[in-house]
Structures are given as structure tokens and as C-alpha cells.
Amino acid sequence: MQLNSIRLKVVMAFVAGALLSVMLVTLVAFLALQTNVLARTDVSNMAQDLAAKVRFGDGGAVRLGDESHHALKWAFDSLDREAAYRVVDSAGRVVLMSGAGPGFWPDGLLPRGAARGRFEFERAGVQIFGASEPFVRQGNTWFLQVAVSQRMMYLLHRVAMPLVGAGVGLFALVMLVAFGLCAWITLRYTLKPLEDVSASAARISLHAMHARLDTRAVPTEIAPLVDSFNRALARLEEAWRVQQDFLGKAAHELKTPLAMIRAQIELGADGALERAALLSDVAYMSRQVQQLLLLAEASETANYDFGAVRARDVADEAAGYLQRMAEAVEVRLTVSAEGGDVDWRADHGALFTLLKNLLENAIEHAPAESVIDIRIGRGGLSVRDHGCGVDPAQLPLLFERFWRGPHRRDHGAGLGLAICREIAQAHGWRLEAELAEPGLRFRLAGAVTHE
Numbered sequence: 330m331q332l333n334s335i336r337l338k339v340v341m342a343f344v345a346g347a348l349l350s351v352m353l354v355t356l357v358a359f360l361a362l363q364t365n366v367l368a369r370t371d372v373s374n375m376a377q378d379l380a381a382k383v384r385f386g387d388g389g390a391v392r393l394g395d396e397s398h399h400a401l402k403w404a405f406d407s408l409d410r411e412a413a414y415r416v417v418d419s420a421g422r423v424v425l426m427s428g429a430g431p432g433f434w435p436d437g438l439l440p441r442g443a444a445r446g447r448f449e450f451e452r453a454g455v456q457i458f459g460a461s462e463p464f465v466r467q468g469n470t471w472f473l474q475v476a477v478s479q480r481m482m483y484l485l486h487r488v489a490m491p492l493v494g495a496g497v498g499l500f501a502l503v504m505l506v507a508f509g510l511c512a513w514i515t516l517r518y519t520l521k522p523l524e525d526v527s528a529s530a531a532r533i534s535l536h537a538m539h540a541r542l543d544t545r546a547v548p549t550e551i552a553p554l555v556d557s558f559n560r561a562l563a564r565l566e567e568a569w570r571v572q573q574d575f576l577g578k579a580a581h582e583l584k585t586p587l588a589m590i591r592a593q594i595e596l597g598a599d600g601a602l603e604r605a606a607l608l609s610d611v612a613y614m615s616r617q618v619q620q621l622l623l624l625a626e627a628s629e630t631a632n633y634d635f636g637a638v639r640a641r642d643v644a645d646e647a648a649g650y651l652q653r654m655a656e657a658v659e660v661r662l663t664v665s666a667e668g669g670d671v672d673w674r675a676d677h678g679a680l681f682t683l684l685k686n687l688l689e690n691a692i693e694h695a696p697a698e699s700v701i702d703i704r705i706g707r708g709g710l711s712v713r714d715h716g717c718g719v720d721p722a723q724l725p726l727l728f729e730r731f732w733r734g735p736h737r738r739d740h741g742a743g744l745g746l747a748i749c750r751e752i753a754q755a756h757g758w759r760l761e762a763e764l765a766e767p768g769l770r771f772r773l774a775g776a777v778t779h780e
Contacts, residue, residue: 340512340516343505350501351498365482368477369447369458371477372477379414379462380473405427409427413429414426416473418469419469445461448461455479457479458476460474520548526547526555544556634677635675635676636675636676638673639671639672640670640672640675641666643677643680644684644705648688658695658697660698673778686745690745691712694717694768694769695716696715708775711770716767717768718769719764727746728750729747760772
């Protein structure tokens, strides 16, 4: 658990980043020393710095800085075998030179019209790095040249680099301690609201499903996750409420026929009428139990086996299954496929149950000698009867569990259309009802054609 801590991971990432930065700086410094890049760069910077210190006095006198820069002149004069500088004009005439004298410089380093640049030459077998920096004084362009031996730059770097390395190491150590401690403390207080949210989530139970997690103190990056959890809690609470309501209605629906059966048994039902009533009540309860089982099965997506299903064949199968029921009430079933036969991605048994329930509902409401049309397209189907329909205000109630229309012929459980809605949702389809003037039309849309 500790290795999976956000605080520990962030601090470890910070430490690793700091160490990697020190290693990269050390590697770059090492490569710069090996390739003389650092030496050449230092000489160029020195030329720029010295060019800014050149002063022109009255009568054309030229000097390097003022009295405060006498140490700079002393350093070049003392190291006249290793370093030198001079100031020349655009024609190459020297107007100022360090103590090394003209013998330090080879000829032809600054031809007419030269600009900023670097150069190298050898003196007494020693490699010399040089740089030229142009500057403007009194309306003329001048050039300051500085040259330093390779061994001098190497010595300076060998002395300076350990000091720089020690400074970098000390800075890295201070940074690791100071910033690491700050990061740890900051993360501790930043993640504290998450601990409170976790404790609040642990207290949520079936008896407190209305509770929600407080996101006011949660970090902005974590707030969407907590909001998603709250929305999931809301869906669970709604599902729990629907389940409790469903169980209550189911118990109520089964309670009445059970009470009637008990009463008839207690009264000693022995005649044909009493036995017929008992059988009717038992059949009603059996149908309700079967519908409840179908509804439970349709509500669980794991029960579906999706594959290529020819919708026209399933519709013909459902119509053939209910043909006797339709003939008994003198209703005719017709099936048509627009655009040819197509295969849908669906569960065969679930699609059959959906069509069977829709046709059963239509048959129960269709008048005698009327037609029920099943029309199948590439992306859906429709089932229409020519009955009396329903009141427009009752359209939203058609898919409610245990709701029954006032004009049906049987005493069903009121779960058929609810099962259809569950099957449609499991497939990602949309099932809607609309008035057809006369009658009612159920539309199923969103079916995916199986390639």
C-alpha cells in the first residue's frame, strides 16, 4: 500500500528528476571539456566582455576600462605567454595591445571587413583559441581580439569545474531536502480531502443510499471522479427504488389470487365452477411468475448471445407462433421487409420474445377482421394494430411494469411491454409507441446491420 502512495510516487519522481538533471549537467560539462566547446565559448564571451570595457580618451588614447579594471590588465600582463588581447581598426592597425606584444599574434587574423568570429592558431606548439568582437566607438568600427592557450583554459576549467560540481551538488542536496519536504507536506494536505471522501463513501449503505460525497474540498483534478461516483450512487439509488417498487407491486399482484385460492379452498371448492376458478387463478399466477422470470432474464445483459439474426425470419416465426391466437379473434397478421432481407446483430431468442410480446399486445387490442402489420427495415421495424389505441396521456405508461390498458381482452400481468423495453435497451435499440389513427404503432429503431 505504501509503494502505491501518490505522495511517495510524486516525491520519488521529484528526486529522480533532480538526480537526472544533475547527471545531465555533469555529462554535458564532461563532453564540453572533451571537445573544447566550453573553452571556445568562454573565449568568445571574454571577447564580448572586454569589448564593452574599451575606452577612448582625448587625443585618440585607447585603454581597457578605467582604474577599477587594473586587475584585468595585470592578469593579462602576468600571463603574457598564455593570454593576450588587442584592439584593431577595420584596416587591421593595432591601437591597443596587452603585455604579450605583437609576437603573440600571427599575421592575417583580421583581414579588412572582418566581423565577429572565432579563430585558432598555434604558438610554440601550443593550441591557441581566439575570438574577435566588433564594436563601434566615435563613429568607427573597431575589433577586440582575445586569445588564450588551450592549456590555460584547461587549467582554469580543472580548477573551476570541481568548485562548480561542488556547488551543483550542494544545490541539488538543498533542493532535494527543501523541495522534497515541501512536496510531501503539500501533497499531504492536498490529499487529505480524499481521505475524508473515502471515509464518507465507506459509510454509505443500503440504509443511507441518499448520501452523496462532498466535492467542495476535493482537488480540481479529482472532482470529476467524485462527481462520477455520485452519479453512480444516484443510479444505484434509483435502481434500488425501482426494485423495491417492483417487488411491492409483484407481491400485490400475487397476493390477490393467492387470497382467492385460499378462500376457495377453505370454503371447500368441489364443484366444476369452483375448480375452474381455481385453475384460472393458478394459470394467472403461473403467467405472472413466468413474466417475472422473463423480465429478470431480459434485464441482465450477460444472458444475451449476440450474433447475426435475420429479422424477417424471426418475425415470421413469432407470427406463426401466435397464428392460432390471432385466428381465434379473427385478426390477420402480415409481415413485410422493406429493402430485402437483412441480418441484425441481436440475440435470436430475445428478438423473438420482443416481437411475440408486441404482437400479443396488438392482438389483445385489435378489433375483429382487422390487420396487424409488421414492417421490417434495415435499421428497425414497426408493429401496428387498428384498434382503439390509447389516450395520449397514457402513452408514457405503456412500458410501466404492471400497467394494463383498459381495452385488452385478457387479464395479463402487465409486464409484456416492460420486457420489450428491457430487451431493446440491452441491444442499444429505441422502442417507442405512437398513435396511428386508428390504432397504435410501436417503432423499434437503432438496429445494427450485421456485416
